[in-house]
Amino acid sequence: MAKSRVKKRPDGRYAMQIYLGTVDGKRKYKTVYGGTPKEVQKKADEVRILMGKGINITSMRDSFGDWAEKFLKSKEADGVSVSQLNSYKNYCRNHLSPLYMKSLSEILPADIQSIINETKLAKNTLKAIRNTASQIFRLAIENRAIDFNPADYVRIPKIAPEFHRDALTDDQQRWIRETPHRAQRAAMLMLYSGLRRGEATALTWADVDLNTGTISVTKSAEMINGKPHIKTTKTETGIRIVRIPQVLIDFLRNEKDSEFPLCMHVIHSARGKMMTNQAWRCMWDSYLLDLNVKYGYGGKINKFDPHGVVMRIPAFTPHWLRHTFASLLYRAGVDVLTARDQLGHSDIKTTLMIYTHLDKLYKEKHMDKLNEYLNPCKSHASQYNPESRMKSK
Helix, strand or coil, X not given: CCHHHCEECCCCCEEEEEEEEEXXXXXXXXXXXXXXXXXXXXXXXXXXXXXHCCCCHHHHHCEHHHHHHHHHHXXXXXXXXXXXXXXXXXXXXXXXXXXXXXXXXXXXXXXHHHHHHHCCCCHHHHHHHHHHHHXXXXXXXXCCCCCCCHHHHCCCCCCXXXXXXXXXXXXXXXXXXXXXXXXXXXXXXXXXXXXXXXXHHHCEHHHEECCCCEEEECEEEEEECCEEEEEECXXXXXCEEEECCHHHHHHHHHHHHHCXXXXXXXXXXXXXXXXXXXXXXXXXXXXXXXXXXHHHCCCCCCCCCCCCCCCCCCCCCHHHHXXXXXXXXXXXXXXXXXXXXXXXXCCHHHHHHHHHHHHHHHHHHHHHXXXXXXXXXXXXXXXXXXXXXXXXX
């Protein structure tokens, strides 16, 4: 556009209108401003370059919040789980909310980096926040609203804390094997098969073959408003055959033989119904209380004490049991591909990350044992050291 189209405004700035085309029969323009005609011309050239790339100039004025909400709607339409959708909503509306009122074209990597740096959470959570932002910008790029993804240049601080669930100790695993309780069946199942809580909730006896020692995982229970809804596992790796150890085969066979009438679901409520969120919570709290009284207090306290019972043992969640199963696979020397199949990870990177963490953990423990072995020998080291003998002479 010729420089003669540059006009000086009453406020002293210069402006130029750029024709964008027609939308619904109406001519659309974009106005660029600057302190000098040269600055205005430069901005106009930049707009034309973007138009040449097929960028929708009017969409560039859309806010990040507009596209974040479009992203959430697209994820809901894709059929992601309720828990995953809630996680996306949390990342968008809580952590990325400072960007909501900014237009897409205004946001720089530094804006997102500032949010990441100021958010004091574990590395995995920070990565999830960054990846959510990246997906929002990618959606805008696919729709020709922008041509640049600032989230791609954001780094996770090295000092951000790592978060790893602890595996249960050998003693804690023994507690589960030796403590009868209505939740013991669920605990044993997840500890020695690695099923997710949703998979365990949906599991029926028809899915369990005790003769071959296998469990067919084809479905999962998703909690919506606290109520279970069966859904088919969507990924190929989610649908799998899990091989179980003899200790679980024997336990489940005894449980099945002693249950009358036999309920359809392996894990069920006291009324024989499918487990709800509330049923899980009550059962698990009762289970941890019994374990705490037995192993935290040696049975020398009443679990119905009106003043309550202070926890002396770590309160573990069902997912800790799945992580412990992964630890057992690692300790047994099971290769990472087999472990991925057993655990149903859609991405082998998840399994590798767990194995890498466990490898580091056990190496540190082994070195601690070496240090314990060598430390008592320090006082006697000089008699075996040729240099110290020479000095003594």
